[in-house]
Amino acid sequence: MPSTKTDARRKAKASDSLAAKHKQLEPYLQPNENQLTTAQGVVVADNHNSLKAGAGGPTLLEDFVLREKLTHFDHERIPERVVHARGAGAHGHFELYKSMSQYTRADFLQEAGGRTPVFVRFSTFAGERGSADTVRDLRGFAVKFYTREGNYDLVGASFPVFYVQDAMKLPDLVHALKPEPHHGMPQASSAHDSFWDFASLLPETTHALMWLMSGRALPRSLRMMEGFGVHSFRFINAHGAVHVVKFHWKPRLGRHALYADEARQIAGCDPDFHRRDLWEAIAQGQFPEWELGMQLVDENKAAALGVDLLDATKLLPEELVPVLPVGRLVLNRNPDNYFAETEQSAFHPGHLVPGIDFSSDPLLQGRLFAYSDAQVARLGGPNHHELPINRSLCPMHNFMRDGAHRMGIARGAVNYEPNSLGNGMEFRVDGGQHGFQPVPENFESPKTRRRSPGFDDHFSQATLFWNSQPPAERDEVVAAFQYELSRVESAAVRQRMVDNLAHVDLRLARKVAEPLGIGAPDPRAAAGQAGFRDSCGNATLESAPSLAADHAPTAASLAIATRKIAILVANGVEVGAMKVLQQALHEHGAVTRVIAAQLGVVTTSSGQQLTVDHPLSTMPSVMFDAVMVPGGAASTERLSRHGEAVRFVHEAYRHGKALCLIGESERLLRLPGSPAPGVVRGTNDPVGRLPMAQAFIAAIARHRHGPRPGLDGTPS
Numbered sequence: 001m002p003s004t005k006t007d008a009r010r011k012a013k014a015s016d017s018l019a020a021k022h023k024q025l026e027p028y029l030q031p032n033e034n035q036l037t038t039a040q041g042v043v044v045a046d047n048h049n050s051l052k053a054g055a056g057g058p059t060l061l062e063d064f065v066l067r068e069k070l071t072h073f074d075h076e077r078i079p080e081r082v083v084h085a086r087g088a089g090a091h092g093h094f095e096l097y098k099s100m101s102q103y104t105r106a107d108f109l110q111e112a113g114g115r116t117p118v119f120v121r122f123s124t125f126a127g128e129r130g131s132a133d134t135v136r137d138l139r140g141f142a143v144k145f146y147t148r149e150g151n152y153d154l155v156g157a158s159f160p161v162f163y164v165q166d167a168m169k170l171p172d173l174v175h176a177l178k179p180e181p182h183h184g185m186p187q188a189s190s191a192h193d194s195f196w197d198f199a200s201l202l203p204e205t206t207h208a209l210m211w212l213m214s215g216r217a218l219p220r221s222l223r224m225m226e227g228f229g230v231h232s233f234r235f236i237n238a239h240g241a242v243h244v245v246k247f248h249w250k251p252r253l254g255r256h257a258l259y260a261d262e263a264r265q266i267a268g269c270d271p272d273f274h275r276r277d278l279w280e281a282i283a284q285g286q287f288p289e290w291e292l293g294m295q296l297v298d299e300n301k302a303a304a305l306g307v308d309l310l311d312a313t314k315l316l317p318e319e320l321v322p323v324l325p326v327g328r329l330v331l332n333r334n335p336d337n338y339f340a341e342t343e344q345s346a347f348h349p350g351h352l353v354p355g356i357d358f359s360s361d362p363l364l365q366g367r368l369f370a371y372s373d374a375q376v377a378r379l380g381g382p383n384h385h386e387l388p389i390n391r392s393l394c395p396m397h398n399f400m401r402d403g404a405h406r407m408g409i410a411r412g413a414v415n416y417e418p419n420s421l422g423n424g425m426e427f428r429v430d431g432g433q434h435g436f437q438p439v440p441e442n443f444e445s446p447k448t449r450r451r452s453p454g455f456d457d458h459f460s461q462a463t464l465f466w467n468s469q470p471p472a473e474r475d476e477v478v479a480a481f482q483y484e485l486s487r488v489e490s491a492a493v494r495q496r497m498v499d500n501l502a503h504v505d506l507r508l509a510r511k512v513a514e515p516l517g518i519g520a521p522d523p524r525a526a527a528g529q530a531g532f533r534d535s536c537g538n539a540t541l542e543s544a545p546s547l548a549a550d551h552a553p554t555a556a557s558l559a560i561a562t563r564k565i566a567i568l569v570a571n572g573v574e575v576g577a578m579k580v581l582q583q584a585l586h587e588h589g590a591v592t593r594v595i596a597a598q599l600g601v602v603t604t605s606s607g608q609q610l611t612v613d614h615p616l617s618t619m620p621s622v623m624f625d626a627v628m629v630p631g632g633a634a635s636t637e638r639l640s641r642h643g644e645a646v647r648f649v650h651e652a653y654r655h656g657k658a659l660c661l662i663g664e665s666e667r668l669l670r671l672p673g674s675p676a677p678g679v680v681r682g683t684n685d686p687v688g689r690l691p692m693a694q695a696f697i698a699a700i701a702r703h704r705h706g707p708r709p710g711l712d713g714t715p716s
């Protein structure tokens with residue numbers, strides 16, 4: 001462990017660099033707010049009226065104030081990202097637990113306790129900028145580390161695998177996934193013909209499809225979502241030793257998913273669900289955290305693992321190489337301005353620092369070209385690195401000059417090297433001690449457009465994922481395939497897809513096929529030349545507990561801090577037990593909201609007034625993690641006559657959420673069968689209040705409860 005002194009020095013340095021980052025924005029943040037000026041700084045006399053030839057006359061072309069305002073307005077939008085268009089960002093820092101000098105010489109990974117400022121942008125992959133947050137999709141998890149050696153971008157995703165193996169197929173994937181070109185539909189959804197046509201013809205997509213059809217594609221919150229670097233990268237240490245590294249972000253709150261039905265309803269009710277959740281948590285001081293983990297493999301031993309580490313459709317099971325926790329990411333500041341920061345942030349997997357290098361993964365290699373090209377198109381020129389959000393914290397010095405929107409002012413007559421007119425210095429770096437050095441490698445192969453044989457196995461890891469899921473998650477995966485494929489009009493595409501799935505698991509394929517109006521799956525008819533297991537020596541684990549939807553909950557992931565609990569009330573509500581429970585929930589960091597038929601107040605059984613936070617019509621139960629219905633005969637009577645209130649309770653039950661029904665309110669949930677898991681019942685009797693609170697908190701911490709009896713009779 002470092003001494004307290006070193007620790008303090010480190011922290012001081014870190015806060016210096018955070019302050020420096022903020023300083024860059026100061027001129028924009030602290031204008032004189034008592035007056036308006038033009039872009040040239042001229043004070044505007046009237047911001048309501050254009051200049052006219054007489055009060056009833058035409059507007060004059062010379063009105064430069066109006067012209068400037070309209071011109072700027074006309075250009076307010078920039079092209080959205082071609083993928084990952086919809087995003088939400090936050091500032092924070094990364095703190096290293098222990099030195100990684102054994103593996104890499106990257107400066108920000110040397111000193112235990114060292115902090116590096118970061119900006120993170122989360123995104124959906126398919127949807128346009130104005131689409132909904134909770135759609136079924138892979139999510140981007142892009143982290144910019146502002147290190148002292150330059151910016152390092154880890155441009156990852158919420159799945160550890162990608163759909164295609166070679167960058168050559170990326171444009172086809174995105175064309176197939178995005179709205180169909182003739183009518184521009186559907187938005188932000190893979191449930192359409194062109195996507196499944198493409199996917200079924202390209203079996204290498206199968207593994208990522210399994211993730212897409214699982215709860216991993218429907219995070220409850222960005223704060224409860226894992227991230228992965230996906231590709232293999234390489235670490236090189238001060239002595240030149242090389243390790244293959246795969247990056248993992250593990251959320252401190254654990255990983256939790258929505259049900260598909262909830263996600264669809266939330267998309268309509270609050271399309272900003274995830275970005276609002278992230279913003280509110282940070283604003284309330286509940287800073288989201290992730291642990292950075294690494295799988296490290298000596299480069300010389302990588303081949304022996306039996307998994308092709310250059311194939312981005314394959315993961316390296318934690319059961320083969322454990323994930324080493326190395327540091328934590330804390331997001332503790334919301335952006336000041338969405339456009340200036342989140343929208344203009346520009347990431348690039350090729351933004352590396354010394355000590356980290358790429359691998360020859362052909363998907364990653366293509367990305368190295370695509371990102372800078374995309375930024376030039378999107379941000380209007382080659383100087384986007386000068387935007388405050390993208391600027392590195394360490395000084396820059398080079399002879400790249402000019403271009404659109406140049407902000408830095410280069411001084412002097414010399415803009416070339418070598419020169420004798422400037423300081424005459426020759427900028428070459430010696431044998432590996434300074435500057436960025438790639439891992440030295442020999443390539444003696446002939447040019448070819450082939451992939452390595454290890455890429456040919458498209459199904460083993462899809463099967464591994466399937467085998468690793470608990471029964472409830474398997475049901476979700478089956479239901480998701482059925483939902484998506486039932487929206488595909490072409491029966492031939494539906495058939496081809498289930499034929500492919502037969503290579504993952506025949507029972508899975510049969511189940512998926514049941515309601516689709518097609519024949520039984522036929523593995524012999526599967527698409528593609530390659531992809532048949534056992535052909536290329538990939539390691540075949542039977543199952544991997546680390547991939548299971550309900551893997552290893554921790555104390556932190558079972559905490560209920562920031563969880564949202566609805567308290568459903570009507571006039572006549574008894575609030576004795578409710579107050580005790582509410583206080584206990586708040587002490588655990590949970591958020592409660594009072595819901596009633598309409599806004600304003602309700603009158604309690606003792607004549608007090610209780611403020612209502614939301615009307616039932618705008619806040620269905622899908623917006624909450626749990627529901628409490630306090631007792632009271634009059635209140636229960638009113639709620640049981642209100643269709644939306646009854647639906648509220650039944651829907652929460654159906655979605656496996658924790659329910660606390662106090663006193664008479666249990667009448668709202670009349671279901672046959674035994675007591676359902678996660679449904680806490682109690683009375684207003686003071687003796688039972690604390691145990692009831694504890695039971696409810698424990699039930700919320702479990703996130704979901706199932707299977708529950710009587711589901712067929714519940715409305716959804």
Ligand code: HDD
Nearest residue numbers: 081084121140141142156157162167170230366370371374
């Ligand atoms: Fe990509 C954006 C992640 C493959 C081309 N990608 C983008 C973003 C993320 C990823 C997180 C959004 C960054 C932000 O928030 O601004 N991309 C991935 C992952 C991939 C991947 C994890 C596979 C492992 N991407 C990939 C390939 C290509 C691209 C193979 C092209 C050959 N990606 C782009 C892009 C984007 C982009 C077109 C759109 C806007 C941008 O870059 O800045 O260049």
